[in-house]
Amino acid sequence: MIHLLRLSKLRRDERGTTLVEFALVLPVLALVLFSILQFGLLFFNYIDLTSAGRDGARVAAVSRAKTDGVQAIKDAITKSTSAVDDDKLSITVSPPQPWKSGDTVTIHITYPYNLNVMGVVMWSGPMTSDATVRIE
Numbered sequence: 654m655i656h657l658l659r660l661s662k663l664r665r666d667e668r669g670t671t672l673v674e675f676a677l678v679l680p681v682l683a684l685v686l687f688s689i690l691q692f693g694l695l696f697f698n699y700i701d702l703t704s705a706g707r708d709g710a711r712v713a714a715v716s717r718a719k720t721d722g723v724q725a726i727k728d729a730i731t732k733s734t735s736a737v738d739d740d741k742l743s744i745t746v747s748p749p750q751p752w753k754s755g756d757t758v759t760i761h762i763t764y765p766y767n768l769n770v771m772g773v774v775m776w777s778g779p780m781t782s783d784a785t786v787r788i789e
Contacts, residue, residue: 710784
């Protein structure tokens with residue numbers, strides 16, 4: 654009889670259930686939190702790439718008379734980036750020089766990325782940005 658009372662008392666005892674529930678929910682909560690952080694970093698890299706492309710386009714617009722206009726564009730882009738690794742950037746400028754007034758120049762930037770959540774690559778591929786400008 655005492656043994657049965659003791660078992661029924663243990664069944665009603667809820668101490669420690671919060672800790673068990675927290676231990677079950679914590680991995681999912683951490684996964685969501687780290688996913689949001691990684692996506693934010695990825696978006697920041699995209700904004701940095703887009704801004705660098707615009708800076709390169711501004712340099713292209715006024716580089717008609719320069720003999721090294723394409724290199725000046727590439728230098729402006731690498732100088733403008735702050736969040737991405739400049740060694741991994743792929744920059745193409747088309748059409749090649751010489752340019753005349755009224756021509757359009759397109760700058761295409763490619764950067765590899767990985768969406769890495771807690772050591773697992775969820776998504777990867779090239780991140781691209783294009784900027785087109787008319788030569789003055």
